[in-house]
Amino acid sequence: MFAAAAIGLLVALGLCLVRIIKGPSVFDRVIAGNSVGTLSVLLLAVMGYVFGRPEFIDLAITYALLNVIGTVAVLKFFRYGDLGRDEEEVGQ
Amino acid sequence: MGHVLSTAIVLLVFWLTLSGRYEQFLVTAGIICSIFIALLAARMNLADKEGHPIHLAISALAYWPWLVWQIILSAINVAKIIINPALPVSPTMTRVKMSQKTDVARVTYANSITLTPGTISVDIEGDDIIVHAITRENAIDLEGGSMDRRCAKFEGSV
Amino acid sequence: MSLDLILDIVSWALLLSGGFFCIVGALGLLRMPDSFTRLHAASVIDTLGVGPIILGLMVQSGWTLTTARLGIVLILIFFTSPVAGHAIARAMRHRDVKPILSEDRTGERH
Numbered sequence: 046m047f048a049a050a051a052i053g054l055l056v057a058l059g060l061c062l063v064r065i066i067k068g069p070s071v072f073d074r075v076i077a078g079n080s081v082g083t084l085s086v087l088l089l090a091v092m093g094y095v096f097g098r099p100e101f102i103d104l105a106i107t108y109a110l111l112n113v114i115g116t117v118a119v120l121k122f123f124r125y126g127d128l129g130r131d132e133e134e135v136g137q
Numbered sequence: 138m139g140h141v142l143s144t145a146i147v148l149l150v151f152w153l154t155l156s157g158r159y160e161q162f163l164v165t166a167g168i169i170c171s172i173f174i175a176l177l178a179a180r181m182n183l184a185d186k187e188g189h190p191i192h193l194a195i196s197a198l199a200y201w202p203w204l205v206w207q208i209i210l211s212a213i214n215v216a217k218i219i220i221n222p223a224l225p226v227s228p229t230m231t232r233v234k235m236s237q238k239t240d241v242a243r244v245t246y247a248n249s250i251t252l253t254p255g256t257i258s259v260d261i262e263g264d265d266i267i268v269h270a271i272t273r274e275n276a277i278d279l280e281g282g283s284m285d286r287r288c289a290k291f292e293g294s295v
Numbered sequence: 296m297s298l299d300l301i302l303d304i305v306s307w308a309l310l311l312s313g314g315f316f317c318i319v320g321a322l323g324l325l326r327m328p329d330s331f332t333r334l335h336a337a338s339v340i341d342t343l344g345v346g347p348i349i350l351g352l353m354v355q356s357g358w359t360l361t362t363a364r365l366g367i368v369l370i371l372i373f374f375t376s377p378v379a380g381h382a383i384a385r386a387m388r389h390r391d392v393k394p395i396l397s398e399d400r401t402g403e404r405h
Binding site: 151212213218228230247258 | 316319320322323326327328329331332334335336338339341342343360363364367373374376377378380381384385387388394395396397398399400401402
């Protein structure tokens with residue numbers, strides 16, 4: 046039954062990949078990439094049960110933390126061409 | 138001080154949950170680390186009413202189940218729109234008022250709007266949130282302000 | 296009907312419905328006409344996709360430390376996904392990405 050959920054997640058991942066390839070804008074790709082991150086967290090958790098090793102959850106936690114930081118970092122980069130700057134600094 | 142202490146306790150619980158091994162050395166290291174990080178957070182003004190809103194925990198217990206129910210209803214609604222071959226979307230931009238006073242409650246309101254499928258808070262202008270809704274009905278529901286009142290209550294019952 | 300069987304059925308139903316909503320959300324990503332509406336489809340994955348699957352795994356693992364860790368994943372995703380969604384929407388507005396709108400009600404205050 047875990048395998049069925051894993052297959053469902055893989056199908057969803059494939060659909061997200063199609064959206065990433067098709068684009069058309071950067072933002073569509075970021076949205077789809079964010080969904081790929083969320084789905085990977087779920088896939089990691091489910092795979093832990095498929096292989097009978099629930100310790101995989103630790104990896105899922107790390108990935109969930111990295112996912113949101115990655116999305117915000119990419120957005121900041123595309124808005125300012127720089128990861129370090131604040132909005133206030135740019136506004137001045 | 139209370140907020141620093143509760144930050145340390147939450148961090149320690151997090152450590153113990155992730156570690157899963159309760160040898161003397163590891164637990165001692167966990168206690169030292171959580172106290173040290175809580176003090177660092179206090180120095181950075183993070184362990185205060187805004188950064189660690191533990192005083193809202195009780196009203197959160199009343200607010201979150203309602204929010205989860207709203208999320209389930211609207212997620213099923215959006216799923217129906219996606220499955221429908223005609224794709225009956227009527228995207229609407231609207232402007233809703235925030236009647237909350239503290240920043241924590243405002244963030245809660247904006248995050249609740251975004252977390253509920255069908256509505257996304259796009260921007261904040263003064264006391265208003267600009268919201269993108271997938272259908273006209275979603276926008277009008279939000280303008281009705283029941284979520285706004287719930288958030289104000291969530292903040293007010295401190 | 297033993298308790299184990301009931302728990303298994305509950306967790307299977309949760310896992311299957313979670314997988315179903317993940318596929319529906321991803322399908323929405325493909326079908327929706329513009330970037331803003333695609334965000335709505337993505338938030339279906341973040342809520343009804345994540346919730347049931349994590350809850351189903353929680354039911355399977357019972358009262359163990361793994362359940363607590365799954366709870367951390369669930370809370371983490373529920374707190375961070377609106378942040379990412381809002382960041383994307385705000386970036387699109389500030390980069391002047393025009394949404395396809397059937398009605399613009401931002402003029403008056405509601």
